[in-house]
Amino acid sequence: MEALKFEVKKVEKDTGARLGVLHLPHGDVETPVFMPVGTQATVKSMTTDEMKEMINSYIILSNTYHLFLRPGAELIKNAGGLHKFMNWDRNILTDSGGFQVFSLSKIRKITEDGVEFRSHIDGSKKFMSPEDSMYVQNCLGSDIMMAFDECAPYPSTYDYVKNSMERTIRWAKRCKEYHKNTDKQALFGIVQGGMFEDLRKISVKETVALDFPGYAIGGISVGEPKEEFLRILRYTAPLLPEDKPRYLMGVGTPDYLLEAVLSGVDMCDCVLPTRMARNGSAITHYGRINMLNACHTEDFTTLDPDCDCYTCKNYTRAYIHHLFKSKEILGARLLSIHNLRFLVNLMENVRQAIKEDNLLKFKDEFYKKYGYLG
């Protein structure tokens, strides 16, 4: 039996937005879903109990590159796997390490075999091949693994993207051949092709030909203008098989999430909610708020009156402002709780709207408050 069974419950007629369930080894996950990121085996500032009870999260993401460097794949394997190591008994998706190898480390050489790079932690020389990525992810024991890819930077030339995309397909094939325990860990393929529709089409065709249980769209939301993001998203997502989950990587602002769902995407992830939180920024139903701003000093109202999170139920803006001015850890905690819950709750509301054939109206009403003009 395969690790993943994906069930499409409904496709909204007007939009193509999908309602589904991922049946996975560590429980069911309703889609569309936002997956919080626990880069170094921890969603920053949160306990796993809080991820369940306060955030209502059923799947989180963790980063192969970071865990490969520290504490190391074997250590986590010896701990009994990543779930046990970090005390999380729900689902985990691990990325391939590719994105961080290319974005965080100093690349020394890309060959057909793999990538030679220097660790961003201590500068030591490392190497990662598609097989290494599979080995590490097998050690971690994630429920969903990602094929080792190159996410071409934006902007890149047509030739660079074409070569990179073709190598990514060859690497995907090697990943699939290496990965054996498909009953415990589902391996997703990743579509690349940059801003070029013909390359996207080839990438989809060749990747889907390898027959993965799910497909990710990589290489967008990497710094390109929003129109470019939308053009490639709307071109690529509908090309993917209808009976397999579609995962848009690295997307976390409310407007990008809504556009993803409207294009038929089922899964998204982003470090945004916790990163913004540490910088004192809150995502609310009425737009973004910088809690360090002096206007909050004596504001004894709640952060977001429309939010059901622990922070909004228990604390005032004045108190959160004080915590940030005083550089208290609790400030980052309270905003992390709020921002994570905001996005997970947004997707809960999105699912409800799809159930009610109401997603376009939901989007309009959301933007009316949120102040989005695009």
Place this chain on the structure above:
Amino acid sequence: MEALKFEVKKVEKDTGARLGVLHLPHGDVETPVFMPVGTQATVKSMTTDEMKEMINSYIILSNTYHLFLRPGAELIKNAGGLHKFMNWDRNILTDSGGFQVFSLSKIRKITEDGVEFRSHIDGSKKFMSPEDSMYVQNCLGSDIMMAFDECAPYPSTYDYVKNSMERTIRWAKRCKEYHKNTDKQALFGIVQGGMFEDLRKISVKETVALDFPGYAIGGISVGEPKEEFLRILRYTAPLLPEDKPRYLMGVGTPDYLLEAVLSGVDMCDCVLPTRMARNGSAITHYGRINMLNACHTEDFTTLDPDCDCYTCKNYTRAYIHHLFKSKEILGARLLSIHNLRFLVNLMENVRQAIKEDNLLKFKDEFYKKYGYLG
């Protein structure tokens, strides 16, 4: 009716250790008690719900000096008081600000009237008199307030300590005269006198003559050798009225806590558990542990097998080590939970031992594991 009613339930015959209850506006507090410190209206890294559910704390301390400077007394008054501002509905003790004025800020001038100093935050000129301290603590609305005192540094000359102690008594008188709502906030006097027994005797006599509902011992555990600490503690504590709570300020290591209780002290506080936690240090039944030490890298056992805290029940040393190596906030959180629970639980066990006339044996057994040789 007075804000505080103190009930001595038992005095252990062999030792003089006391079992009691502080009946306070925000609930009963069993003594001897360790009070965690929430300097800036937050026990560092902890939510108030965690202080209840994970730590089992019924009273915390907050710092008048810090809150006076930021966010300011009036702001907290406007928020509805410190309890409401920080979302804590159990008891709060506030110190007088004196200790921090003298230890953290740059003193400009001490006069009979009060202290002129520069804020440690922005260097601005500030002034605090005994009346100011009362005003601020009235604004905060703490359940127990402390009289404004000077804690003489160690070492100080006899003449310095004598003058300082005598002024502290005059200041205590002014505090008592200023503070009106004694039905809502109990004001404690503070005994000073440095390392000089005759000055301690005078300070006790004069302070007790002012008739406070409780008394603190200040000016020890300020850097003096342990023998000096014990000499003054054992000399001073028994001089205090038997029917009033005795509070030893700034004590938080297990051995100092045990010595305090054995000398008849009822209340202690210290920043130690959260400060140590942020530095990666754990207080365990088997002594202190530095979690950054490489020996924990692959240690999949629990932090302290004899501890009942959330951290020890859910996480391994290897994981906590990884969090500290990776500079993850959750590391400081997990050790804060452990260290706070350790000290609060130690006092729970101390109370049980007093009930069973067993404190000396408890102490011996504790030290046998803890590795104390003194």
